[in-house]
Amino acid sequence: MTTLLIVDDHPLQRMGFRMLVESQPDLTVLGEADNGADAVRMAGDLAPEVVLMDVRMPGMDGIEATKRIIASGVRSRVLVLTTFDLDEYAYAALRSGASGFLVKDAQPEELLSGIRVVADGDAVVAPKLTRRLLDRFADQFPVEGEPSHREAAEQLAVLTDREREVLTAIGRGWNNVEIAERFHLAESTVKTHVGRVLAKIDARDRVQAVIFAYNTGLVSPDNHS
Amino acid sequence: MTTLLIVDDHPLQRMGFRMLVESQPDLTVLGEADNGADAVRMAGDLAPEVVLMDVRMPGMDGIEATKRIIASGVRSRVLVLTTFDLDEYAYAALRSGASGFLVKDAQPEELLSGIRVVADGDAVVAPKLTRRLLDRFADQFPVEGEPSHREAAEQLAVLTDREREVLTAIGRGWNNVEIAERFHLAESTVKTHVGRVLAKIDARDRVQAVIFAYNTGLVSPDNHS
DNA sequence: CCGGGCCTAGTACCCCGGTACCAGCGGCGG
């Protein structure tokens, strides 16, 4: 049984959601809120598995409410509902920590499907929003970065493509096992690469490699994950 | 009628896709390719609306093939299929210009739905991958008003003076012995401080502590020695 | 005066990281 909290400032809209949701044997509504502040409080009290959150509300909007719910440490997952005409809010919503983004005029089956996906710990994004998400994602990750420090850049140049990838991974704080997993390599292979990188950039250990990566601009603040 | 090109190095897999797709009255297969080079060429010749692209293939892989198809200017949209979880290759795929990303063991309906979504000009990402994508997105694009810097800065405030000194030293790439010497401490003392710093800033090891130090501005590029 | 931070220091333990060395493979240029 998946528990829900419905957040929307329009009573009629809430009614619609409740009708749809309660028609499903595996879904149940714990409560409703008509503003962001109540939503945050009720999420803390009721600990619903999924919060259906309208973005546009008077006072605290759905995005701010989402951030606070996520920050509060409650296990609730938030499924944000947008009307899609808002572009400036779109990215803020994506960053808010929500587990899903659907358009309010979606088919009922899509909404129900989205609720179950989110309840399972996965995420869902409406196709139209996904398009923009991918475009933005592509923009923000240029194929090759631009080193700012020329001198060190020469050392960067002597690295092979693979070694530069590994150095970037080191710069993100990943350990050898994590690097191996993300690149589908054996840990021993990663060690080999790391060793060569350290020798080439004249670093004693991966800590100094991180510093090197920052000084060359290979990685920048908030470039991690 | 939506036209398709199937790209996979496994004949049996292609057969499965073809069977599924041709069972749909609105979908038709224009051709098949078992490697990236052929895929690029056939996409140019046949101009399918959607390319079903396996990501892992000997020789030119699906990602490189996707990039070249997109770069070629053909109007084809690429739906990438993988058996694996989101990893570096997957991110590379998302950057490659693909319109969709699904796992190969998805339900047939999901695949068909994904094909139609992509054909409509929208994009689709498998729920399990979306979760990771959103996490990554959130990491990469900190909210303007409430950057992770602020959170981090608050963590900085909880550090004692000594701990902040030690963190700075870590950020300069010094090891425990060097820190001990410069501060006239025993190595064991340094370890104690380091351990508490790591706990307070929620870092796994000193490598992540370095990154933290850079992100908070505690240390800056070319600040060492 | 006594509790609580903070700094100091030690011991013991385990694991990850780094090194050394070796080896096979595929591509590419001489």
Next chain:
DNA sequence: CCGCCGCTGGTACCGGGGTACTAGGCCCGG
């Protein structure tokens, strides 16, 4: 065709790093 290079993988070894726990001395505020 051969050699070089880059990439991959493995084994073995050792030292540094991180954790857990303990503990004494210091200063400050209740």
